Amino acid sequence: MAGAAGSYTVSLDAVTQPDGGGGGDAPDEQAAAKEVVADGSFDGILNIARQYDSRDWYQFTAAESATIDIGLAVAPTADTSIRLNVFGDALMVTVDVEPGGSGTATIDVVAGTTYTMQLGAGGQAAYTVTFG
Numbered sequence: 001m002a003g004a005a006g007s008y009t010v011s012l013d014a015v016t017q018p019d020g021g022g023g024g025d026a027p028d029e030q031a032a033a034k035e036v037v038a039d040g041s042f043d044g045i046l047n048i049a050r051q052y053d054s055r056d057w058y059q060f061t062a063a064e065s066a067t068i069d070i071g072l073a074v075a076p077t078a079d080t081s082i083r084l085n086v087f088g089d090a091l092m093v094t095v096d097v098e099p100g101g102s103g104t105a106t107i108d109v110v111a112g113t114t115y116t117m118q119l120g121a122g123g124q125a126a127y128t129v130t131f132g
Helices: none
Strands: 040-047 055-061 066-074 082-087 091-097 102-109 114-121 124-131
Touching: 040 055, 040 114, 066 082, 066 091, 082 102, 082 124, 091 102, 114 124
Parallel strands: none
Antiparallel strands: 040 124, 055 114, 066 102, 066 124, 082 091, 082 114
């Protein structure tokens, strides 16, 4: 009932965005891409409702020439799919992953070359990127 006397409690949970292993949100522009190491994995969050965070950009430099897999797993709690685009000099591959799913991009990399990755979503979605 509006205006009723009593005790009320409000709680807020702060959600951090340790995109790419820490340090806050990953940039939303390719020119400012966050550096990651193409070994192991990292987590991130896209959240268009808060801070208009619809894209995360990362970059890595290939340590050696090889064929590598880049995996993307989207949390089952996501309310949207995520698209992963991988760029060299141009777009190399695109992978779309639904909530609760995973996908893999396989690319050939050249030692010393820098590659960028764009993750994009139209809602809120947590993700994990894995190099293998």
